[in-house]
Amino acid sequence: MVSRQCEGGHSYPVALIGRGNTLGEYAVYGHDEQISASALSAGRVCRLEVADFYRLGVVDRQFHACVQARIVRSHGGLADWSRVMRIKGVKQRLLATLHLYSREQGAGIMRLPSHVALASLLSTTRESIARSLRQLEIAGLIVRHDRWHCEVVAPDHGHSQRE
Numbered sequence: 001m002v003s004r005q006c007e008g009g010h011s012y013p014v015a016l017i018g019r020g021n022t023l024g025e026y027a028v029y030g031h032d033e034q035i036s037a038s039a040l041s042a043g044r045v046c047r048l049e050v051a052d053f054y055r056l057g058v059v060d061r062q063f064h065a066c067v068q069a070r071i072v073r074s075h076g077g078l079a080d081w082s083r084v085m086r087i088k089g090v091k092q093r094l095l096a097t098l099h100l101y102s103r104e105q106g107a108g109i110m111r112l113p114s115h116v117a118l119a120s121l122l123s124t125t126r127e128s129i130a131r132s133l134r135q136l137e138i139a140g141l142i143v144r145h146d147r148w149h150c151e152v153v154a155p156d157h158g159h160s161q162r163e
Helices: 025-030 050-055 061-085 090-105 113-122 126-138
Strands: 002-005 011-015 109-111 140-144 148-152
Touching: 011 061, 011 113, 025 061, 025 109, 050 126, 061 090, 090 109, 090 113, 090 126, 109 126, 113 126
Parallel strands: none
Antiparallel strands: 002 011, 109 148, 140 148
16 A cells, blocks of 8 residues: 655555555655555565665666656556546445556456555545445446455446556
8 A cells, every 4th residue: 555644744545556566766866755655465575775776887878767667657656546536436436446456466356455455545434345345246347256356347437547
């Protein structure tokens, strides 16, 4: 889960990211990261120090182009999440969230975050998430494979930008 800390020190969730994402791209240019992330399930993290890139001599034009492309992709992803947060109705917002998260995980069948994590992201209650998941399943918009895994079978309707 990606979070942003406000001036009062409170951290609030803004997006879900999947495998292969990077954080800290701005450090290459001497800036602090503006978001943080916490794992919702088991995974691996590869931490690289900016100084090591310079020490190894890999910082060149191609390196900067790759970092900048990653930053652009991150901004696009955050814009997609911003659009999801403007969708009216928990059920529709949850469906759009599942579309985006499925894209982030890069698989048709995805591991669902906890109801509490989804509720926090969508500014609703755990009970509303559970009810909306049941409604989406009954409507044939998602297929639940077990408690933690589902597949979105509904069309996207443009709530997320395809790459």
